[in-house]
Amino acid sequence: MDFKDQIIQLSEKIAKQKDNIATEEATKTSFIMPMISALGYDVFNPFEFVPEMDCDLTKRGDKIDYAIMKDNTPILLIECKHCKQNLDLHSTQLAKYYAASNARFGVLTNGVEYRFYADLEKQNIMDEKPFLIVDMLDLSDSDIEQLKKFHKSYYNEQDILSTAQELQITIQIKDLLNKNFQQPGDEFTRYFVKCLNDWKSSSKLIEQYRPILKKSIASVINDIIADRLNVAMKTNEDKVIETVSEEGTSCEKTVETAKDLPNGIVFQDEEKGIITTQEEIDAYNIVRSILRQYVDVKRIQYKDHKSYFAINIDGSTWWWICRIYIGKRNRRIGFPKNGYKDNEWIDIESLDDIFNYAERLKSCLDIALGEANYWKNKK
Known part of the structure; x- marks a missing residue:
């Protein structure tokens, strides 16, 4: 079974079992350790996998849940939480452990969501924002390819670091766009106000433009979707013409069906x-x-x-x-x-x-x- 199949299989397992996982330990055993195994590491080999590794800067006995090792050096720290925990509440804990090690990457996970951090801004100080977020219940091919970079057979620290900053910025841009598309902020709205008013703006104009901008964004998105649907329907009509000439299928019936098809589907039997x-x-x-x-x-x-x-x-x-x-x-x-x-x-x-x-x-x-x-x- 190749890496992609393993990750997809684990994703399906998580979807089926997540509601029955009662503890953090069960989350580790059922979801997180299988992920580590899928990444090619032997969880029974102390040279590759160290549970409860010391990360103690304060003499309080602080320990990270798991550390992935290479040449006796930690390369990836993993802090685990229960699968129903909100990870937003726990990034500072991982940052503390991160500073006590020489690892360049840290992961905060509840077994469903994986947040990958690096030290792009200042070495040995974990960045505030993750550079990669993978939701095991909403996987894309891109997510799987990014995960694959942490596989034992493909791991290359410099290669990951070289793309981490772009990924980190991409996450932030997407988040910013989502927020502004749902409720345009002052600065976001001000840009459009200036563009349409000889680079002049005022609080009154911003408030006037904000609801109009929100509707305009929704309209543009709907137009893009509609254009895609029109292309799909046109393709289907072309297909019907070919079918009529070769097989005698009723053209009117097939085209009528095409009008009701979901986005991305051009024909359905x-x-x-x-x-x-x-x-x-x-x-x-x-x-x-x-x-x-x-x-x-x-x-x-x-x-x-x-x-x-x-x-x-x-x-x-x-x-x-x-x-x-x-x-x-x-x-x-x-x-x-x-x-x-x-x-x-x-x-x-x-x-x-x-x-x-x-x-x-x-x-x-x-x-x-x-x-x-x-x-x-x-x-």
Whole structure:
């Protein structure tokens, strides 16, 4: 099982068990130690993992819950809380332990949320703001990639530090935007007042503009969502036209259904449980753009299935070039093997990664064309 699968599996476990975890110790055992193991560290090896490590500056016997070690030096301190605890109340405790060690990174966690800190502003003094926040109940591919940097096999202190400041600033910008989008602050509103009034502003204008700015932001966001929906519907209409000409499917019925689809979905067959997403269409268009120089692009078609999206030649389920799988937390591209008896799945981070497999796609196209020509000639 690869790292991503381990993290996703742990995420699913947390979602199922969090309401039944009664103590901090249970949180450590059920959620936090499995995370440490997923990061490649042996929790039974004292050279890698030290529970209750001394972090005593005040002679009070202060101890950090866990320390990850490398070459007899702590590289990551982990302070643990019960899974229902609010972490906002405990960052100062971690900062105190941090100052008593030589570690460059510290983690405050309740097993559900992980906040990663560094000492970017002043070495050995923990920054006030984390540079990475990972919510195990709301994981993204980016979160998993950032976690992977702390894996024993990939850990590189300087690489992490080089990206930590950008991540830290990104978190703060997102937080600032969220707050101002919900309730525009004075300075945020003043910027727009000045832009629209020859760089003049006043308290009266700020109060006048604030509710208008809030409505305008909401309107812009809604327009962006609407544009995305319109693109999805247009793509679906294009698909319907193709389907009509080849299979005789009712155009009016399918287009009407498209109008009621959620954002990001361009076609849905409720009876068969098939959902075609905009991302799958985007992947299809990428493959077509790669292969159009080798074959009439009209021959490159697709057929969606319940568990994968297949791109083929001439609409045949037999002569397929590749398969696309897009899940909530991972994406994969599959290629035929052993004369279509098997297929090889390869993880991709984004749809743009498909361009990295241009040569493989060309080889698979040749196989599909060869099969198609053989069977057509045989008829």
